[in-house]
Structure formats: structure tokens, C-alpha cells
Amino acid sequence: MSETAVPVPPKKVNRIGMELATYRGSKTTLCAGCGHNAITERIIDAFYEMGVDPKRVMKFSGIGCSSKSPAYFLNQSHGFNSVHGRMPSVATGALLANASMLGIGISGDGDTGAIGIGQFVHTMRRNLPLIYIIEDNGCYGLTKGQFSPTADLGSKAKNGVVNDLPPIDTCALAIELGASFVARSFSGDKKQLLGILKAAIAHRGTCMIDVISPCVTFNDHEGSTKSYAYAKDHDEVLGEVQFVPFFEDITVEYEAGSTTAVTMHDGSHLYLRKVAEDYNPSNKMAAISLLHETAARGEFATGMIYIAPDQENFIDAMNMVEKPLAMLGADQTRPPKAVLDELMAGLR
Amino acid sequence: MSSPSPSVESAATGPETHVINDFSIQIATVNGSGSQTANMVILRAIFQMGVPVSGKNLFPSNIAGLPTWYTIRANHKGYISRRKEIDFCVAMNPETAKEDVMSLRPGAAVVYDEPLNLNALRADLIFYPVPFDKIVNAVTTDAKLRRLVRNMVYDGVLSHLLSIDLTEMEKALGTMLGKKPKAMQLNMGALEAGKKFAVENLKIQHPFKIERLNKTAGQILVEGNAAAAMGCMFAGVTVVAWYPITPSSSLPETLIGYMRKYRMDKETGKSTFAIVQAEDEIAAIGMIVGAGWAGARAMTSTSGPGVSLMSEFSGLAYYAEIPCVVFDIQRVGPSTGLPTRTAQGDILSTAVNSHGDTQHIMLLPGSVEECYEMAYASFDVAERMQTVVYVMSDLDLGMNTWMSPQFTYIDKSFDRGKVLDEAKVKELGATWGRYKDVDGDGIPYRSLPGTPAPSFFTRGSGHNAMAQYSERADDYAANMDRLARKFDTARTVVPAPILDKVAGAKVGIIAYGSSDFAVQESRDQLLAEAGLKTSYLRLRAYPFAPSVEEFIRNHDRIYVVEQNRDGQMLKLLRMDSDPTLAAKMKSVLHYDGLPIDARSVTDLIVAHEQAV
Numbered sequence: 001m002s003e004t005a006v007p008v009p010p011k012k013v014n015r016i017g018m019e020l021a022t023y024r025g026s027k028t029t030l031c032a033g034c035g036h037n038a039i040t041e042r043i044i045d046a047f048y049e050m051g052v053d054p055k056r057v058m059k060f061s062g063i064g065c066s067s068k069s070p071a072y073f074l075n076q077s078h079g080f081n082s083v084h085g086r087m088p089s090v091a092t093g094a095l096l097a098n099a100s101m102l103g104i105g106i107s108g109d110g111d112t113g114a115i116g117i118g119q120f121v122h123t124m125r126r127n128l129p130l131i132y133i134i135e136d137n138g139c140y141g142l143t144k145g146q147f148s149p150t151a152d153l154g155s156k157a158k159n160g161v162v163n164d165l166p167p168i169d170t171c172a173l174a175i176e177l178g179a180s181f182v183a184r185s186f187s188g189d190k191k192q193l194l195g196i197l198k199a200a201i202a203h204r205g206t207c208m209i210d211v212i213s214p215c216v217t218f219n220d221h222e223g224s225t226k227s228y229a230y231a232k233d234h235d236e237v238l239g240e241v242q243f244v245p246f247f248e249d250i251t252v253e254y255e256a257g258s259t260t261a262v263t264m265h266d267g268s269h270l271y272l273r274k275v276a277e278d279y280n281p282s283n284k285m286a287a288i289s290l291l292h293e294t295a296a297r298g299e300f301a302t303g304m305i306y307i308a309p310d311q312e313n314f315i316d317a318m319n320m321v322e323k324p325l326a327m328l329g330a331d332q333t334r335p336p337k338a339v340l341d342e343l344m345a346g347l348r
Numbered sequence: 349m350s351s352p353s354p355s356v357e358s359a360a361t362g363p364e365t366h367v368i369n370d371f372s373i374q375i376a377t378v379n380g381s382g383s384q385t386a387n388m389v390i391l392r393a394i395f396q397m398g399v400p401v402s403g404k405n406l407f408p409s410n411i412a413g414l415p416t417w418y419t420i421r422a423n424h425k426g427y428i429s430r431r432k433e434i435d436f437c438v439a440m441n442p443e444t445a446k447e448d449v450m451s452l453r454p455g456a457a458v459v460y461d462e463p464l465n466l467n468a469l470r471a472d473l474i475f476y477p478v479p480f481d482k483i484v485n486a487v488t489t490d491a492k493l494r495r496l497v498r499n500m501v502y503d504g505v506l507s508h509l510l511s512i513d514l515t516e517m518e519k520a521l522g523t524m525l526g527k528k529p530k531a532m533q534l535n536m537g538a539l540e541a542g543k544k545f546a547v548e549n550l551k552i553q554h555p556f557k558i559e560r561l562n563k564t565a566g567q568i569l570v571e572g573n574a575a576a577a578m579g580c581m582f583a584g585v586t587v588v589a590w591y592p593i594t595p596s597s598s599l600p601e602t603l604i605g606y607m608r609k610y611r612m613d614k615e616t617g618k619s620t621f622a623i624v625q626a627e628d629e630i631a632a633i634g635m636i637v638g639a640g641w642a643g644a645r646a647m648t649s650t651s652g653p654g655v656s657l658m659s660e661f662s663g664l665a666y667y668a669e670i671p672c673v674v675f676d677i678q679r680v681g682p683s684t685g686l687p688t689r690t691a692q693g694d695i696l697s698t699a700v701n702s703h704g705d706t707q708h709i710m711l712l713p714g715s716v717e718e719c720y721e722m723a724y725a726s727f728d729v730a731e732r733m734q735t736v737v738y739v740m741s742d743l744d745l746g747m748n749t750w751m752s753p754q755f756t757y758i759d760k761s762f763d764r765g766k767v768l769d770e771a772k773v774k775e776l777g778a779t780w781g782r783y784k785d786v787d788g789d790g791i792p793y794r795s796l797p798g799t800p801a802p803s804f805f806t807r808g809s810g811h812n813a814m815a816q817y818s819e820r821a822d823d824y825a826a827n828m829d830r831l832a833r834k835f836d837t838a839r840t841v842v843p844a845p846i847l848d849k850v851a852g853a854k855v856g857i858i859a860y861g862s863s864d865f866a867v868q869e870s871r872d873q874l875l876a877e878a879g880l881k882t883s884y885l886r887l888r889a890y891p892f893a894p895s896v897e898e899f900i901r902n903h904d905r906i907y908v909v910e911q912n913r914d915g916q917m918l919k920l921l922r923m924d925s926d927p928t929l930a931a932k933m934k935s936v937l938h939y940d941g942l943p944i945d946a947r948s949v950t951d952l953i954v955a956h957e958q959a960v
Contacts, residue, residue, distance in 0.1 A: 026817075056799050058642070071805055071817065078797035079805040080668075081640060082634070089589075089626070089634025096622040096635070097644035098798045115441035118633070122627040161401050166447050230500045321618040324798060326643030330762050333584030333620050333645075337757040343578060343606075344754045346523075347568035 015051035017278075017340045023048045025072040028064055028313040035187030035213030036135045042074045042190065043104070043133075046197035049076060058094055062116060065142050066108030066214075085116025088123035091130050098324040099315045102201070104131040110140045113168045115151035120170070122170065124206055126314040131200045132179075133208045134170055135187075137215035145217075153300075170210050171305055172291045175284060180205035180311040182287070184302050186212040192302060199304070205242035205313045207316035234299045282306050367555040369399045369424040371435035373506070376448045377499065378441050380412025385535075386499035387418040391749060392520035393512050394422050395569055398561040403749040404943055409594070424561060428751055429865035430744075430943040436510070436556055437503050439466060440480075449473065457554035459505055474544075474553045478505055482534075483545050488535045497538035504542020509550065511557045514543055551936065552944045559764075564921045568754050572745035573649075576675060577603035579723025581610065582648055583874060584646035584762060585673075587639035588623040589632040591654065594687050595743035596677040599649040629654035633661040633674065637736075640665070640672035641806060643767070643796040645727045649675035652694045653682055655701060655738075662736050663702025666831070667809045668785070669792065671730035671765065676721070678742040680941050689941030690743035692861055696916035698738050699890055704809065705828060707835045709842060710738045710890040714864035716750045718888070724758055725843060731765035733838050734794060734864040742911070742942040745862040766793045768801035782815035783827060790834030815822040842889035846895060853881040855957070856903030858896075860887040860917060862943065863909050871945035872954070878954050890920060898924045905960065906933040907953055910920055913939045 003007035013019055023044045026036050047054065054076035059068035070079045082090040091105045101215070112120045112134050123132065138151040147155070147163045150170065155163045174182045181203045185193040193211065200207035280286055287306040294301040359553040359835045372388070377383035382406075393401040399420050403831040408414035423429045433453055439445040439460040446469065449458055467475035470606050483501050484494045502796070507514045517539060525532045576599050580588075590600040611620045626632040632648040636861075639646035645868055650658065655676050665672055680686040700706055709729060722739055731739040768780065772793060782804040783792050792813075793800035804815040859867045864886055874880040885899045900906050900921070908918040915935035922930045936952045938944040 055800075055803070057797065060638075076803055078803045080638070080794075081805070081807045082637070083664055086630060086634045086661070089631040090641070092624070092631075092796070093587055093589065093635035093638025093640075093644075093646065094642040096624070096638040097642035097646070098796075101642075101798050118627055122631065126831070171934075180720035196719065198798055204958050221714060222605065238618075255708055317624045320621055320622060321616075323618055324643075325620065326796060327621055328584070328586060329585055333586060333611070333761075333818075334759075337759070340578070340582065340755060340757045346569055347570050348754075 014048050016053060018051070018053075020044070020048050023054060023074055025070075025075045027033040028072045029068065030217075031141075031217050033216040034065070035068055035137065035211075035215070036069050037072070039133065039135055039193070039211050039213060040069050042193045042197055043073045045194055046201060049194075050201045052102060052201060052319050055171065056100070056102055058091075058098075058160045060087045060091040060103065060105040060109050062111040064108040064111045064140065065137075065333065066106050066213075067111060068134065069106050069137075069256075070104075085109070085111050085114070086119055087116070088119040088128075088130075088132070091125065092126070092128055095128065096316065096318065096320075097326040099318075099320060100324050102131075104127065104133070106133050108141075108148070109134055109136040109150040110146075110148040112170060117149070117168070121173070121177055124174045124179040124208060127178050127180050127205045127311055128314040129204045129206070131197075132209065134208075134210045135213045136170070136210050137213050139215055141215050141217065145215075149190060169291055170208065171290055171296060174206070174208040175287050175291075175306045178206075178311075179208045179306075180308040180313070181207040182209075182299060182306040183304050184212070185208070187211055188241075189302070190210055196304065202311065203307075204316075205308070205311055207322075210275055212302075254278070276311070281305060284308075290306060356426075361943050365555045367435075368557050369422050369561060369867045371433040371434040371556040372419055372421045372433065373510075374434040374448070374676055374697060375418045375420075375438040375502070376441045376444050377416055377418070378415045378443075379408055379410050379416040380410070381440075382496045383416070383418065383440070383497065383531040384497045385521075386503050387420070388524060388749070389500075389503050389517050389539075390506060390512065391420050392523065392569065393507075393516040394420070394558055395564050395567075395751065396516045396519060397513060397558055398564050399424065399558055400426040400428060400561075400563050400567075400751055402751060403464040404430055404744070405748060406942065407688050409684065415441050417448075421557060424563065426563060427608050427865065427869045427946070428729050429869055430945045432945045432947045436507070436554070437933055439464065440499070440502065444576050451581065453669075457509075457556065459502060459509070476505070476509065476621055478502070478542075478545065478550075479679055483541050484538065487541050488534060489860060493534060496619040497534055500535045500538035501542035504539040504544070506508070507539070508546035509560065511559075514539065518704055523680045538656075552825045564751065566754055567751050568717050569749050569751055570599065571747055571749055572713070572716045572741055572924070573599040573677065573747060573750075574602045574650040575711075575716040575719040575755070576723040576739070576741065576746070577606055577651075579608045579720040579919065580673075580727075581723040582758060583645065585645045585647050586621050586727060587636060587644045588621065588648070589626045589639075589646070590624075591626050591629045591632045591637035592649050593649065593651045593654050593692075594650045596654070596675065596748045599675055599677065620887055621747045630661065631655040633658040633665075633672070635720060636672040636674075637661055637665050637670050638819065640670045640730070641668070645673075645731070645762075646671075646672035647675065647727070647885045649677065651677050651679050651687075656682075659702050662708065663706045665806055666702065666706050666708065668806050669705070669794070669807075671727075671734050673723075673726045673730050673737050673739065673768045674740060675739045677746040678740060679931075681960045686941045688743070690741055690862070690911065691939065691941065692740070692863070692911040693916070693939075694914075695740065695910070695912065696851040696914070696919055698740065701738075707832075707891070708736060708738055709835075709838050710740050711843060712740050712860040712888050712890070713745065714846075714861055714886055714888065715743065716752045717755060719745060721758075722843065722888075728763040728840075729838075729841055732763050732791070732841055733834065734765060734791060735834075740861060742862050746941070751890050766801070767789055768793050772798065773801050777956065781813040783811060783830070785830050786811045787834070788804040790832075791837060791838045792830075802903075826924075839891045839893055840894075842891070846886040847867060847895065848884040849899075850881050850883045850901075853883040854904040855880060856883045856899055856906045857909060857936075857953075857954075858887060858899070858906060858917075858921070859909040861911075861936075863911060863949075866944045866949055867909055870949035873946055874953060877950070878957070880953070880957060887917070892921070892924055896921070897929070900925060900933065904932065905956075907936045908933055909936040909938075909949055911916075911938050911944050913937060
């Protein structure tokens, strides 16, 4: 009786036929209202909208509140919650083992700026193809509110202790060291963060994204420069980031003459709406100046701060065979007996 | 006085008496003076003459300027461990010359630089003054080259004094300098000048002599680190991450050379590997843990200080059950001091290297051949057992040149362990759990990223059998018990001990690693000099095979020979075996930073036996 059947509305799917739910993870165990959860939501949206197969993604993290979050998105992806501050090395090894995969690493400001600064520095230097997100709340949440190296000078902790050391600007550091995609956003800025994340998915190189993410429990009070109130008042929007993947037909809202088009690795384009008149995200010196100038005013610039789409990345520099190293068998990795004979002959 | 060697042809002393193919040479030079080539020429020439030989480089932690000694032992019986007594000394270093000469046993011979006037120091040695400057000046006018070829002059002198064939020296030099005809010509000039001087001016008064023998056919000369590098390449290693540290660096560096030559496609130039010089040892092990997790055969190489830094990740690899291989080329203690001296000092700390209850598999290569074989086996063991495997070599094995039988090509298929493939996914279906013990051996099935098999989330200890986050007491305890079962399974997966049971022997010796050659020689000494029969068990891995406890049980007294102060392996043996056996095990220790020698082992065992 097909004529009487109620037609079931087709489920909304992305370009590879997957539903949004496929991109979700386990239920979050972070505090209600934590900025990290909003970032998780944007990651889910970005991978869904870009139509990335979750089975082609590897998730990594170190230790801390931020590092718990890979469990809350992309349940079908393999994930690795490693040790404090050492996520970059684990991601490096895994991506060398299987360079066909897309890597996303979630770190925090303590995990990156303190214990992990060494690995952070060298990963940026290598321009490893990895989306490296710092969920930056300026404090250690999981150990209850100690200052991290991105806490602002003069910021006051709940127990009254004043931070007397200047912060590390992870964006400036990443640009200086060689990361080819450096952005900053705010966990509450849905549109901007989504645009940046989608652009990052298309980029082949280190995508260092510092996302200011206020801690509702330990760092959301008046003395803190990373509280919701402070961030909203002092957030200098650098450019409106709207990302147009090559496989999606979306008209972007932008005015000719005031946008910079960046061609991404996969042929898609990133358009930046400039707020500053002459800002050019491909100019390294200008990017660093911008960060210093805004920081001097107690503000943080957000948006696409620096991008070098054609910079050689670590994986390409390795010049590996097409097939992932992890999948190679003895036929490809064990030289024949003649090689051992040759080596032996040289030692006789 | 030691008993007369069978190779002494006459009991009388003097130049008519010959000690053939059984003596040791020590060459004292200044680090960075280019003596390595000259020393290798002597070593190789003796080897090419068919005489078993071994070379030990005692070098400082320094690029140039500090004293360095190279000892070469020729032995017709094939003993290749270090010989404590020096028979022939070449004193080239003015700074150490006096001490070098004063420490020689009576009757030893000394070649020295004439202006040092060493002959005035002692009357009971044989002295050969050589005017090195005068000879070198005639070879070349270039002051820089004079310094470089100076060492080749002593090779020429030794050619005459020890009857080492000059054509064999030329051949040895050719294998090292082959493609540099100018360097070859210059060095040969110095070699010939040294020989000519010796022939014309030095009357041989010592008994030591090399004579052609046929005991090196089918043998090679190689360092353990190069052997291990070969093992890694043939085992199909794909991801290597490392950080420079003596005495380990030559392993990955040699491996890089091999891989670039044999693991790159000749047409496309594409590699079947990735090698990363990491920013430190923590990053190095992090990378191989990540690579092992993603399914690659991955390894790093380090020494004690690096192993300490790798502690946290080692524990993670144990708990998260990730295969990877770590080579520990052991040396003495931390920081500066003696980083270029050998030891077996990391045994106890590596066995439990991390926090929480952690246990690690250690493979214990006892020769350069085993450096090759165990490097190969380590990847199979790591993937089978899904954990970090330590290969415990040391400086003596890794960096010194050893004579060895040629290596055998291994063509059995790789053991990639329990990895979910399509068939296994179908069989296990939804019941699959990453940390479930399906087969009763404690080893679960894992799935790899980028394959159709189900995914899982990897964490440290806080997970249940399904790899879900869990802080439940029963989940934690059950997982810990399974890990213990898995470690028990390893006892029969790792290389078995080598046992030489001698009928009627009440004494058993247990040793491992680079002590093996000294122990073999010591057993002959114990039998010949003290009439003491000994059985011998050489450990090749931890955890111990069940046969180890049986060996201890079957002997009245057990001597555990090792190169550390605290008897680390003995402690592991006591922890692992029946407590009633603890008292019968005693330590025989060597820990002065120099490679262990047979005489020291023999003396200590004899002293213990006399006290019984």
C-alpha cells in the first residue's frame, strides 16, 4: 500500500552521506559551560561540513581538561590520550606511520606552554601536517586553578595569588618557528572558529589554533583576563573567516577589494575579511607585529593571523612511498638476501 | 705468574723464543690524532692473516686532546674478550707515556717516540725507540699531513716487529681508503718508511709474533651497533626516532646509511621508512609509541640517561599495550664522567622502568651476531606481546670491533601479532574489546587506524576490557591481572637461555650480554688452573624462562657474573625465583668501566670457591 505510506523525510547528511551524529563522541565530563565543550561542538561541525570520513582521522591529546575532549568528538576515529605535554611526538610518530590519515591534536595552555613547550616548538618547526588546537584558559583546570604560562601578567587567581610573569604568545611563537597556518579564536565565536577549523582541515602543514576558552570554574572572574566578560570586551576581530571548500557551492559574503584570497593545499579557497586596512596574512613580519601591537593594548587579535599554504611540510619532506609505512609488508621492507651478502662481503 | 701458554715454543727467554698469535697490543695516542685508521689497519691485517683478533677502544669523552688507548688482542684459540695484561705497548702520547710504561708487566715490549726517553724508566722491559718526526718529515713536507700519517709509521714498525704482513696492511688500508688514491699513496709511504726504519735499526728482542693461521675463514669484523642496525633494517623497521648519545648514536647513524642505500626505491627515490632526529629522548620514544600505535615497526636507540627520560612513555606503552623497540647501549652512570666506558648498569631500572606496577621485556644480546639476530627478533616480540621491548646492549658490544661468524639471512615471515583483520572482525564481531583476553594468554587483539576494523580510544591505565574510560576498582584490578598473565606468556616468547650443562659440575655460572666471551674463557681457566668444572647458563632475555630456576636448583653454587656494582641481574633472579634458592646465588662483579676480562672472573670465582 505504498500510496498511503507516510514519506520519511530524508535524514540530513553531508557530502559523503554521513549524518551529524556520526561525528559526535562520548558525553563530556567537563564542567557545564566550559569553553572546551563549545570548541568540541565546532570540531564536530567542521568535520561534518567538510565531509571528512571519521575513519580517516586520528585524534591525539596530552593531559589536562583540554586533553579529555578528543573522547567527546569523532567516536569512529582512533584516539590517543597520551602523556602530559608530549602529544606532538605521539602525533608525529602516528602520522609518519600512516601519512594518509588526518591528524588532530588537542592541547591546553599548560600542556603546551609549560611541560610541552619543547615538543610544541619542534613540531611547529617541522610544520607537521596536524591540526594543533590549544584550548587556552590560562590556568590548570584539572589540578584546580594554578596559573599556566599563557596567564596574563597581573591576572589574579581565585586564591588571591597574582601572576607576576609575562605570558607566552603561542601564536607569535608558532609563526616564528615555522608553522604554516596560525590562527586565534574564541570558543564562543561560533562562526569564526568554524571557518578557521574548516580551513585547517584543508591545509597540509601545522595548523596552530589558539582558542581562548574561559574556565568557568577557576578563571572566570574579574581579575582574570581570560574570563568570558574580559574576552568579549577585548577581542579584536581581525578578519571574518569564511571558508569555501572546493566541493561545496557556497557564496561567500565578502566585498571585492577588501578580501584576501588564499588558495589552500586541496584547491579550496580561504577568504579573509580584513578589519585592518592593509593586513596581509601571508606576511610573517606583519603577523608578528599585529600580535605584539594587540597584546600591548591588552587585546588579542582573532582570525587567520598567518598562512603559508605552499610551505613544505614534514611528511612531504620525508619522501615516503605512497602506501602508509604501517601497512608495508616484508616484501617491501625486508631487503633480499643479496643485500646481506653484500654487507657481509664488506666486513670480511 | 700465569702458567705457560701452550704456544710458547721454548722455556728459555730471549729473542729465539716465540709467543705466536697469543698476545695483546696497547696503543696509547691522543684523541683526535687520527689513530683510528692506523689501529684498524693492524686489527684487520691480523684478521686477514687468519688469526682471531679483537679490538677495544678506550676513549675519552672528548673530541681532541685527551688520551685514548686502543687494545688489540690476537688469540689462536679464538678468545676475543679483553685481555687484562698488556704484552706490547706503543707509547705515542707524551702525557700518559710514563704511566703506560710503569703499568706494564715485566718482559713486555715498548715502541716509543725517541725523544720521550722512556727506556730510562725501567730495566725489565724491552724498548724500541723510534724517531717518528724524522721518519714523517721524509714522507711529506705538509705539516698537517705529517700529523695525520704519523700513526701509520708505527704500523710500519709493528709490521716488522710482530711479523704482520705489509701486503695485508696495504689491503686493510685499501678497504678503508679505497676510493682515495692520494690518501692511499701517502699512508702507504708512511707505512713503508716505518717498516724500513724498523728493519734497518731495530733488533727484535721480544717473543711476540703473528703467524698465518686459518681461523678467520667465514668470519667478519663488525661493531655491535652496526650489526643491530642491520637487524633493524632486515626486520622491516619503518619508523625510527632517536636523539644523539654515546655510545648509542652509531646505531641509528649506521642504520641511516643502510636505509638510504637499501630501502629507497632506485627509480622514484621514495623511502619505505621515516627517520627523525628528535629534540630529546622523550620525543624519540613518544614518536615510536605513536608509530607503533598506528601499526608501524618502530624503534629508538639510546643509553642509560635516555632510558631514564623514557620512563613515563615506557609505562604508557606497557599499559596502553603498544609495540615498540628501544635499544639501550649501556654505559656507566649519569652526566659527565665516564660516558665512554662500558657497563651493564641499567638492568634493574629498565626491568621496571616507569611508575605503577610496570614490567618490561629485555633482550640480552651476547655477541655482535646476536645484536643482529635480536634486533630482528625484537620487532616480532614487540608486536606479538604488544609492549615496549628493550634490547640491552652495551658500549663494549656496540662500539668495539668484534670477530663474528657471518650473519644468516632470516626469511621467516614477520610476526605482526594479534591485529584485527577482516576475518577476525567477522569472527569476533561486536564482542571485540581492545583489552579482552580472548585466547587466555593475556594478549588482546588490537585494531589499527586507517583500517576497516573498529576503532577504540587509547588511554593509560583507566580503562575496562572494552577500552572504555573506567575508574572502577574491579576493572583496574582485572586489567592488572591480565597484564601479569601477558608478562608470563612472554617467558616462552622471548629468546631462550643457552645452556651448557657439564656432567658432575656442582658450580653453575649465570651471565649475559658482553660478559659471555670472558666467561667462556674463564671456564677454561677454572678447569685448567683450579680443576673446577662449571655448567653455564647464558641469559638471553627477561622475563626468565622456566629453565633458569631449574638450572639454579640443579647446582650447589651459582655465580652470577655481571658488569655492575650492585649485582642487578642477581637481584632480578632472586625476585623471580623460589626464595629458598636465594642463598646459593653469589655475585661476580666487574665495574671499573673497562670491558670485563676472563682473568678477573676466574680470580673472583676461585676466591669464592676457596671460601666454601
